Amino acid sequence: MSGYNFAFLDEQTKRMIRRSILKAVAIPGYQVPFGSREMPLSYGWGTGGVQVTASLIGPDDVLKVIDQGADDTTNAVSIRSFFVRTTGVRTTARTREATLIQSRHRIPETPLRAGQVLVFQVPIPEPLRWLEPREAETRKMHAVEDYGAMHVRLYEDITRHGKVAQTYDYPVRVNGRYLMRPSPIPKFDNPKLDRNPALLLFGAGREKRIYAVPPHTSVQSLDFEDHPFEVETWREPCALCGAAGVFLDEIVVDDKGGRTFVCSDTDHCAERRGRRSGIRP
Amino acid sequence: MTDESPLLSVRGLTKRYGAHLGCLDVGFDLWSGEVLGVVGESGSGKTTVLNCLAGSVEPSGGTALYQQRDGRRVDVLRMAEAARRRMLRADWGIVHQNPRDGLRMSVSAGANVGEPLMALGQRHYGRIRGAALRWLETVEIPVDRVDDLPSTFSGGMQQRLQIARNLVAQPRLVLMDEPTGGLDVSVQARLLDLLRSLVADLGLAAIVVTHDLGVVRLLAHRLLVMRRGEIVEAGLTDQVLDDPHHEYTQLLVASVIHP
Amino acid sequence: MTVTAPPALEILGVEKTFVLHAQGGARLPVLSGVTLAVHGGDCVVLADPSGAGKSTLLRAAYGNYKPQAGRILVRHGDNVVDIVSAPARHVLEARRRTLGYVSQFLRVIPRIPVLDVVAEPLRAMGLPKGIARDRARLVLTRLHIPERLWGLSPVTFSGGEQQRVNVARVFVADYPILLLDEPTASLDAESRALVVELIREARAAGAAILATVHDTAVRAEISTRTVMLEDLAA
Numbered sequence: 001m002s003g004y005n006f007a008f009l010d011e012q013t014k015r016m017i018r019r020s021i022l023k024a025v026a027i028p029g030y031q032v033p034f035g036s037r038e039m040p041l042s043y044g045w046g047t048g049g050v051q052v053t054a055s056l057i058g059p060d061d062v063l064k065v066i067d068q069g070a071d072d073t074t075n076a077v078s079i080r081s082f083f084v085r086t087t088g089v090r091t092t093a094r095t096r097e098a099t100l101i102q103s104r105h106r107i108p109e110t111p112l113r114a115g116q117v118l119v120f121q122v123p124i125p126e127p128l129r130w131l132e133p134r135e136a137e138t139r140k141m142h143a144v145e146d147y148g149a150m151h152v153r154l155y156e157d158i159t160r161h162g163k164v165a166q167t168y169d170y171p172v173r174v175n176g177r178y179l180m181r182p183s184p185i186p187k188f189d190n191p192k193l194d195r196n197p198a199l200l201l202f203g204a205g206r207e208k209r210i211y212a213v214p215p216h217t218s219v220q221s222l223d224f225e226d227h228p229f230e231v232e233t234w235r236e237p238c239a240l241c242g243a244a245g246v247f248l249d250e251i252v253v254d255d256k257g258g259r260t261f262v263c264s265d266t267d268h269c270a271e272r273r274g275r276r277s278g279i280r281p
Numbered sequence: 282m283t284d285e286s287p288l289l290s291v292r293g294l295t296k297r298y299g300a301h302l303g304c305l306d307v308g309f310d311l312w313s314g315e316v317l318g319v320v321g322e323s324g325s326g327k328t329t330v331l332n333c334l335a336g337s338v339e340p341s342g343g344t345a346l347y348q349q350r351d352g353r354r355v356d357v358l359r360m361a362e363a364a365r366r367r368m369l370r371a372d373w374g375i376v377h378q379n380p381r382d383g384l385r386m387s388v389s390a391g392a393n394v395g396e397p398l399m400a401l402g403q404r405h406y407g408r409i410r411g412a413a414l415r416w417l418e419t420v421e422i423p424v425d426r427v428d429d430l431p432s433t434f435s436g437g438m439q440q441r442l443q444i445a446r447n448l449v450a451q452p453r454l455v456l457m458d459e460p461t462g463g464l465d466v467s468v469q470a471r472l473l474d475l476l477r478s479l480v481a482d483l484g485l486a487a488i489v490v491t492h493d494l495g496v497v498r499l500l501a502h503r504l505l506v507m508r509r510g511e512i513v514e515a516g517l518t519d520q521v522l523d524d525p526h527h528e529y530t531q532l533l534v535a536s537v538i539h540p
Numbered sequence: 541m542t543v544t545a546p547p548a549l550e551i552l553g554v555e556k557t558f559v560l561h562a563q564g565g566a567r568l569p570v571l572s573g574v575t576l577a578v579h580g581g582d583c584v585v586l587a588d589p590s591g592a593g594k595s596t597l598l599r600a601a602y603g604n605y606k607p608q609a610g611r612i613l614v615r616h617g618d619n620v621v622d623i624v625s626a627p628a629r630h631v632l633e634a635r636r637r638t639l640g641y642v643s644q645f646l647r648v649i650p651r652i653p654v655l656d657v658v659a660e661p662l663r664a665m666g667l668p669k670g671i672a673r674d675r676a677r678l679v680l681t682r683l684h685i686p687e688r689l690w691g692l693s694p695v696t697f698s699g700g701e702q703q704r705v706n707v708a709r710v711f712v713a714d715y716p717i718l719l720l721d722e723p724t725a726s727l728d729a730e731s732r733a734l735v736v737e738l739i740r741e742a743r744a745a746g747a748a749i750l751a752t753v754h755d756t757a758v759r760a761e762i763s764t765r766t767v768m769l770e771d772l773a774a
Contacts, residue, residue, distance in 0.1 A: 149385075520605065523604050524606055
């Protein structure tokens with residue numbers, strides 16, 4: 001591994017990103033612009049998350065990378081091997097062992113602890129973009145807490161469908177102040193954001209924004225008093241480990257439409273079954 | 282007669298567009314429960330005055346002291362943008378000439394009326410919807426249209442919806458720009474009736490900018506006549522229209538075609 | 541008769557000249573220094589021929605015309621308001637509670653039924669809709685406007701009916717000062733008598749009335765004093 005700095009980015013860039021992260025931590029939920037760099041993976045594949053991880057990772061870190069809850073899917077595998085090649089840092093599939101976790105679209109089922117950092121990959125950071133295409137305008141809306149329109153959207157859902165239609169990337173209010181998109185995690189995971197002891201960081205590479213939820217910060221999913229926020233439920237437990245109260249993936253098993261439900265979080269599932277899944281770095 | 286201080290005091294309001302004068306040295310007071318009409322032809326500066334107050338145009342000079350609910354007076358022309366937007370949301374309403382400028386065309390009528398309540402922090406779907414239904418009734422929109430999109434409404438109905446959206450949060454001051462412009466005569470009449478009774482029932486203060494003397498005759502207690510950016514005459518509406526003193530006012534009044 | 545109470549309406553040196561800019565600034569002097577006092581219980585009738593400025597004086601007293609000079613003092617509650625120089629909202633307040641004005645011209649707002657047209661002055665005073673409408677019904681009945689018309693807009697009414705609505709609008713409330721400009725115009729004998737009855741009752745209740753009346757018989761029935769403007773001029 002010659003010619004590259006530790007974790008690919010040069011130290012100046014890391015410093016710049018860390019400054020943005022500090023600002024983000026100081027203002028929970030607020031989107032901080034940063035000088036997003038060209039990374040050796042395409043936009044839409046986690047460049048923001050990778051830059052956040054790269055600016056934080058040190059030789060003593062233990063890195064876990066997941067995609068949709070699994071350690072062994074394409075995106076997770078390629079990002080993990082990128083970091084192994086550029087840092088030589090130890091990697092793990094076990095949530096409990098990791099100090100730094102980069103995730104696409106899920107929060108691990110195993111509760112996080114103080115000292116851990118969870119980095120989310122974010123496609124669109126702006127929760128009001130559906131309403132207002134102008135960046136200058138959405139910034140003003142955040143500045144004056146002009147969030148009525150977001151509730152209008154929920155109102156419309158309830159009017160048309162009897163309930164809120166959004167099931168992932170469900171908007172939240174951070175620290176009672178900023179409206180935030182938690183990235184396309186299922187709404188099932190939203191409650192895990194609230195007062196989490198770990199540091200939660202969000203990186204959007206294409207949109208060049210970083211935001212953060214510091215440990216033990218209140219994160220409330222938007223709802224109405226008479227239509228409170230609800231998470232998904234399944235009628236059956238995981239077919240492999242029997243876990244209930246976790247997020248399950250639906251898997252089609254035959255051509256007749258037979259289906260089974262298994263844990264989305266592969267590490268959690270394996271742990272329950274008492275086995276270790278092998279990861280090839 | 283109790284003499285409370287005015288809700289809004291404007292002094293020296295001036296707007297220059299380079300060499301062209303938008304408005305010059307405009308001043309007036311507005312009390313609660315009063316409707317002030319501002320009339321003039323195109324280019325008179327009446328819309329400029331409204332835009333300066335609404336914040337869509339930056340004035341070249343002048344003050345506009347507004348008495349907030351807590352009694353403190355603030356110059357709205359010098360407010361920080363964030364504070365001004367908050368005040369506009371909570372205290373003022375703006376009824377645009379084209380209702381599409383004042384509505385969200387892509388969400389239902391009920392959502393349009395409910396939004397100001399949601400923006401002020403109300404979080405009970407049932408109560409918000411109830412308030413929206415009551416307001417639709419007040420502005421004479423059939424309540425079974427609560428879930429319809431405004432794009433399916435006639436122009437007059439869209440305008441009534443815009444009025445409901447502006448009044449639901451009980452503003453203290455409403456700015457109106459040609460509220461009946463572009464509507465059929467019979468539709469205009471109906472809308473004016475509605476505005477008249479709402480203003481009286483709610484004790485609103487309003488500034489109505491229009492070129493239509495019939496509108497101010499019906500709606501406004503007092504009148505400002507503007508020409509080329511300046512106020513040329515002011516007074517009680519019926520006095521200015523029935524006994525015009527200024528040459529231009531006389532011309533304006535004489536030009537109205539009586540049915 | 542010695543009068544100890546101050547006059548309800550005092551017109552002092554009022555001058556009114558119309559300047560017609562469209563006619564090259566032509567000046568039309570109508571009132572030159574009119575002085576006149578009207579006390580509660582008094583009904584002063586102006587008896588000049590047409591064109592002398594009687595309507596102009598009444599309109600000036602209501603604040604509808606603005607004189608060039610003079611004062612028009614109106615006793616409004618415990619205060620005195622000079623209609624000529626007072627700020628607009630004080631004049632409006634005086635109109636709301638103190639000054640009733642019957643003119644020949646009913647400005648009709650289409651779609652408003654006559655019951656609400658007549659109830660409106662009471663609503664403006666703050667009375668609830670139910671009570672205002674009840675009183676409107678009473679006065680409409682007294683003026684023989686049939687109930688079947690109460691829900692209609694006066695737009696379609698005859699001249700006589702519209703005039704009775706004009707009168708009803710003012711007599712529904714108990715204004716301390718009444719300005720009546722030809723209150724019985726376009727009315728037949730029966731209706732004239734009804735209006736005269738209302739005027740006499742108001743006068744007996746202590747209202748100060750300034751009126752112009754063409755009909756000498758009506759004049760005789762209502763006036764306590766008949767004057768000519770030309771005699772009142774400076």
